[in-house]
Amino acid sequence: MPKRATKLWLMKSEPGTYSIDDLQRDRTEPWDGVRNYQARNFMRDMAQGDLAIFYHSSASPPAAVGVCRICREAYPDPTQFDKKSPYYDPKSKREDPRWWLVDVEFVEKFAEPISLQALKDDSSLEGMLVTQKGSRLSVQPVDKGHFERVLKMAGAKSKVR
DNA sequence: GCCAACGTTGGC
């Protein structure tokens, strides 16, 4: 059986919390703390080998800054059960976890960030979720054409198979 | 720091 096609994503992080440089140093990281059902559902749709654009939100400027790969498929986010964690959720039960996460691994950091403004200004990225006003989704799917266009704008080495 | 755009919660 052929594996399903690689899906493509965009994942936001505030660089003050966790940046592309942190991921480059750590190599892999559990993407914990997502507390939005739609974003959680997208993470549960991810498969090992999927690629994601790493995006810096609440940054100056907000920008696509690199590429990461899903290296472990969804499992319960341990921080939901940790009373000391800012992501603790008292309503989540161990036998029925509410929040899930994936592990991501570093693939590459773009030589230059592609700013949100540059993404908005590029007509071939029309319809890309992150460019749309009021889109707060921290984990979102990206069309293959849009993904490849961002890689091209960034002069990236990564290729979509 | 402001605030628009959402998403969630809880009273009814």
Add this chain to the structure above:
DNA sequence: GCCAACGTTGGC
């Protein structure tokens, strides 16, 4: 099930 109040995200 509605919806007002509240909380959060994230660009600016």
